[in-house]
Structures are given as structure tokens and as C-alpha cells.
Amino acid sequence: MSERNYWPHFIIGLVFFAIALGVWTVKSAIDNPVEMDNTYMMPYQQVDSKIYDLEKMKREFAKKYDLVILTTKLDYPEATLRFTIRDKNGNPVKKAKVLVLFTRPDTTKHDIKKEATYKEGVYEVHVKLPLEGRWDVILKVEVDQLTVFDKYKMSTLREMLKKA
Secondary structure: OOOOOOHHHHHHHHHHHHHHHHHHHHHHHHHOOOOOOOOOOOOHHHHHHHHHHHHHHHHHHHHHEEEEEOOOOOOOOEEEEEEEEEEOOOOEOOOOEEEEEEEEOOEEEEEEEEEOEEEOOEEEEEEEOOOOOEEEEEEEEEEOOEEEEEEEEEEOOOOOOEEO
16 A cells, blocks of 8 residues: 655645746736826926925915815816915915816826816816716915925715815
8 A cells, every 4th residue: 555645746736826826916016007196296206306395385385375175075077176275364365376186096097187266265176077986186386486285185975084
């Protein structure tokens, strides 16, 4: 009677399993590429080289102005974002240039960039959203040689999630 040794079968099975996991990992990485963060609406290399200036401008902006988001929930499919920019005396800032980016948290595929319009103390942006759900709303505000970025997490399904 001969005894069978199953260890070689087990080791060969482990090798095939490890190869299958490696192939699955590579396929997943190719199918789901990492997309760049667009919080500052520029490539990360530029953000890296300018981050100290951006942070300094953000502090200076906070000393001079208040940015208040009036919209707490995005409507679907026609969404309107309303916000105010006021100086510390409560006077509306009329000459700010504001670019607004609506982007999904997981992809840049559905990005919508629009310039805000000013009317009677309130800035507004009207967009047609392609999908319901979560949206990151990023504001690029330029006023008095200061450029600041503000990010908000919003949804078409519930009230504003939070300021990011």
C-alpha cells in the first residue's frame, strides 16, 4: 500500500492562487484608474509649488471677507448654488470673480465648471446636473489680488453634508 503525499498539490495550488490574485489586482488597477484631486482646479504639481501662497491668501481672505453658502441642498436636475461674499463690515463684495466647479467625489467624468453671476448682493450659478447624489462644490474666488478655494460637500438627496 502506497501513501499519497498531497503537499506538492497544495503548494502548486497556492502558486496558482497567488498568480490569479496578481492578475486580478492588475486588472482592477487598470479598470479603476486613480484620478487627480481637483480641489485647487490645477495639477497637483502646481498646487505643491504654490501651497504656501495659497494658504497665506486663504488666511488674508478670512481676515477681510466672509463667504456664506445660502444653498443647503442641490436640486436635480436643475441646480442653483447661491452664496454671498461680504467684507467684515457686512458690505457685499460686488467685483469678485468666482469660478464654481461641480464634481463627483469619485470621478472627474461629470465635472461642470461655471462662472458665478452677481445680482443684488448674491452670487448665483445655475447648472444641469447629470446625476443625482453626492457632489463636491469647489469655489475659486478672486478678489483684491487674493485667490482662495473653498470646497463643500453637497447632495441632491439631503441637506448640505459639510464644508470640506
